[in-house]
Amino acid sequence: MMLTEEAPFAALRKTWQPVALAADLPAGRVLGYTLLDCELVVARFPDGKLLAADVACPHKGARLSAGRLCDGDLMCPYHGWRFDAAGSCRNIPSLVAPNPEKLALSHLRTYRVQERYGMIWVKLDSSGAHELPDVPEFETADWTYRLGPPMAFRAGFRREIENYLDMTHFAFAHATTLGQAADPRIPPMDISIKPDGFQMDAPFPALNSPHEQPGKLQSAHHRRQRCYLPNFTTIRQSFPDGDERVLVHIPSPNTRETCTVFWSLAISPDFRGPAPEDQIAFAVKVLDEDRQMCELQLPAEVPINPARGGWGVLVTPGDTLANTFQKTFRQWLSQVLQPAT
Numbered sequence: 001m002m003l004t005e006e007a008p009f010a011a012l013r014k015t016w017q018p019v020a021l022a023a024d025l026p027a028g029r030v031l032g033y034t035l036l037d038c039e040l041v042v043a044r045f046p047d048g049k050l051l052a053a054d055v056a057c058p059h060k061g062a063r064l065s066a067g068r069l070c071d072g073d074l075m076c077p078y079h080g081w082r083f084d085a086a087g088s089c090r091n092i093p094s095l096v097a098p099n100p101e102k103l104a105l106s107h108l109r110t111y112r113v114q115e116r117y118g119m120i121w122v123k124l125d126s127s128g129a130h131e132l133p134d135v136p137e138f139e140t141a142d143w144t145y146r147l148g149p150p151m152a153f154r155a156g157f158r159r160e161i162e163n164y165l166d167m168t169h170f171a172f173a174h175a176t177t178l179g180q181a182a183d184p185r186i187p188p189m190d191i192s193i194k195p196d197g198f199q200m201d202a203p204f205p206a207l208n209s210p211h212e213q214p215g216k217l218q219s220a221h222h223r224r225q226r227c228y229l230p231n232f233t234t235i236r237q238s239f240p241d242g243d244e245r246v247l248v249h250i251p252s253p254n255t256r257e258t259c260t261v262f263w264s265l266a267i268s269p270d271f272r273g274p275a276p277e278d279q280i281a282f283a284v285k286v287l288d289e290d291r292q293m294c295e296l297q298l299p300a301e302v303p304i305n306p307a308r309g310g311w312g313v314l315v316t317p318g319d320t321l322a323n324t325f326q327k328t329f330r331q332w333l334s335q336v337l338q339p340a341t
């Protein structure tokens with residue numbers, strides 16, 4: 001079946017996507033973010049309420065992301081119109097007398113917004129039944145949970161997902177970091193399809209190498225990758241001594257050819273290895289190497305239909321997991337976009 005290149009964004013509008021770290025949006029802060037080609041203003045009001053809305057002011061289109069919170073309302077920087085956390089226009093300073101009809105017409109177009117896992121999430125199309133996957137390790141007090149700095153990629157979100165699922169690039173793209181002890185030969189992968197995505201189990205292809213640093217940054221481990229469609233992918237690393245690390249990547253699409261990777265990690269209790277800050281610093285280096293590889297690829301996004309330079313045409317066993325993503329993602333698209341009966 002041929003799908004159009006518009007299908008992925010139409011479907012992702014029905015899902016929760018991260019737009020900011022919660023720590024970057026304290027009470028009183030206003031931010032801008034482009035999600036799925038839609039420019040948003042995101043704000044946390046002094047009472048803690050969150051707002052996500054189209055960025056353009058209903059008056060003359062000024063970007064409300066350049067506004068500020070003033071006496072408990074979001075104020076447009078241009079003519080000072082004020083909006084509450086529900087998007088209602090509360091004040092038009094140029095009107096001598098309040099005009100309820102004008103105020104009612106001036107409502108912002110708002111979207112569902114929530115905070116979880118230390119991130120702010122927006123769902124553009126509220127008709128979607130999508131909920132965030134539960135990752136207990138991210139919310140369990142005895143695990144150490146850390147958020148990484150979101151990283152902008154000049155590449156489509158599916159390029160980033162393929163990269164995260166790919167174990168054959170370690171020895172090359174991460175030659176000085178993750179790949180110092182990596183075996184480029186692909187280990188046997190055990191892939192199973194789940195109702196909400198898929199799972200892969202494999203040993204991390206590490207060699208016994210004098211380059212291998214102590215401390216579980218690049219040590220051999222069992223690897224379980226779990227993709228919750230469309231774009232929430234976790235890796236559980238289980239080390240021989242029983243310590244574990246769970247990572248998540250969510251490439252939040254900005255435009256067709258750009259995304260922002262939100263990511264975090266959780267470390268099992270009494271982890272015998274580097275401090276959490278050192279693990280984050282190492283992961284930032286690795287992610288930046290991945291960014292460079294994703295930005296080298298043409299076209300900037302994986303075509304939705306099989307194509308050379310994309311997926312499904314020139315494949316090796318190492319590409320099986322990326323192909324599993326593309327195939328299950330297409331099935332997911334068909335389900336999400338099918339007309340309601």
Ligand code: FES
Nearest residue numbers: 057059060076079
């Ligand atoms: S453009 Fe926002 S108040 Fe005029």
Ligand SMILES: [Fe+2]
Nearest residue numbers: 163169174290
């Ligand atoms: Fe990588």
